[in-house]
Amino acid sequence: MKAAVYKKYGPPEVLQVKDVQKPTPKDDEILVKIHAATVTAGDVRLRSSDFPPLFWLPARLIFGLFKPKKNILGHELAGVVEAIGKNVTAFNIGDAVFGTTTMLNTGSHAEYVCLPQKWKNGVVGLKPENLTFQEAAALPVGAMTALYLLKKANLKSGQSVLIYGASGSVGSFAVQIANQRGASVKGVCSTSNFEMVKSLGASSLLDYKKEDYSQGNEKFDIVFDAVGKTTKSKAKKVLKDAGCFVTIKMLTQEKDDHLELIKTMAEEGELKPFIDRSFKLDNIVKAHHYVDTGRKRGNVTIEI
Ligand SMILES: NC(=O)c1ccc[n+]([C@@H]2O[C@H](COP(=O)([O-])OP(=O)(O)OC[C@H]3O[C@@H](n4cnc5c(N)ncnc54)[C@H](OP(=O)(O)O)[C@@H]3O)[C@@H](O)[C@H]2O)c1
Numbered sequence: 001m002k003a004a005v006y007k008k009y010g011p012p013e014v015l016q017v018k019d020v021q022k023p024t025p026k027d028d029e030i031l032v033k034i035h036a037a038t039v040t041a042g043d044v045r046l047r048s049s050d051f052p053p054l055f056w057l058p059a060r061l062i063f064g065l066f067k068p069k070k071n072i073l074g075h076e077l078a079g080v081v082e083a084i085g086k087n088v089t090a091f092n093i094g095d096a097v098f099g100t101t102t103m104l105n106t107g108s109h110a111e112y113v114c115l116p117q118k119w120k121n122g123v124v125g126l127k128p129e130n131l132t133f134q135e136a137a138a139l140p141v142g143a144m145t146a147l148y149l150l151k152k153a154n155l156k157s158g159q160s161v162l163i164y165g166a167s168g169s170v171g172s173f174a175v176q177i178a179n180q181r182g183a184s185v186k187g188v189c190s191t192s193n194f195e196m197v198k199s200l201g202a203s204s205l206l207d208y209k210k211e212d213y214s215q216g217n218e219k220f221d222i223v224f225d226a227v228g229k230t231t232k233s234k235a236k237k238v239l240k241d242a243g244c245f246v247t248i249k250m251l252t253q254e255k256d257d258h259l260e261l262i263k264t265m266a267e268e269g270e271l272k273p274f275i276d277r278s279f280k281l282d283n284i285v286k287a288h289h290y291v292d293t294g295r296k297r298g299n300v301t302i303e304i
């Protein structure tokens with residue numbers, strides 16, 4: 001099968017599309033023929049090994065000290081079940097599925113991947129029927145992260161939420177979920193992304209390049225840092241007394257019931273992935289260059 005392989009850390013050019021062995025499912029695994037995947041901020045960080053100083057050594061110990069332990073990136077995917085192991089009961093051959101491989105396993109930048117039918121962390125489920133494979137691949141990580149953190153913040157209808165970095169993948173899903181749950185949303189992003197963030201459900205907007213959100217008079221129930229570029233001490237200045245700060249720097253979990261919930265929300269028209277650009281697998285280097293800019297809007301997908 002074809003896959004984007006990297007054998008050393010570095011710039012996008014370390015990726016090469018090559019023929020590698022097609023995997024065979026174990027007894028409790030499904031073999032998915034991948035139709036679409038994504039290049040996320042997490043993928044480019046793993047490729048370049050660009051971890052914050054405090055996490056650099058632990059990350060290298062986990063992902064490979066001198067070179068990557070796993071040679072295929074990609075943790076979101078959508079595709080069709082082509083084969084199942086003998087103990088698989090949750091899926092049938094021909095099922096259209098979407099989900100994640102988890103950051104630790106990765107491997108969706110390839111024509112096929114094997115996934116356990118049931119995960120402790122990391123999940124796979126039936127694809128939302130109304131979404132294309134590209135859209136379904138762009139849903140799991142960003143939407144589950146946004147959902148997890150909004151639940152952690154105990155989001156309630158009628159609350160006010162400031163989403164810092166509303167134009168990224170996590171941010172664009174957080175805006176939609178908070179809006180659907182009856183909160184009023186202020187999106188912080190560049191002026192060029194105002195229209196996008198408004199269309200996702202933000203009722204007011206602030207350009208982080210022109211104004212410092214923490215100097216405003218408006219108070220919020222929740223400040224959600226969706227790009228990891230603000231701090232709790234700044235957020236506190238605009239939080240109500242019992243307000244809550246959440247950030248993508250917190251540990252999050254991918255859960256079966258959250259995947260099911262985002263599937264339902266997508267099918268009910270409450271959640272739609274924003275796809276910025278799509279690349280063919282053969283152009284994976286270009287996709288990484290684009291995500292490396294840190295300017296992507298929503299999600300970048302890979303056609304496989
Ligand atoms: N904890 C988890 O489980 C988890 C899960 C998923 C992602 N993450 C992390 O979450 C972060 C965000 O990932 P993502 O894919 O959602 O987004 P992303 O692609 O990293 O974000 C790109 C967007 O962020 C905006 N942006 C950049 N700098 C900004 C700033 N200083 N203030 C406000 N907006 C800014 C950019 O808009 P402009 O061009 O307008 O600047 C662009 O639209 C990454 O670090 C990723 O690793 C964590």
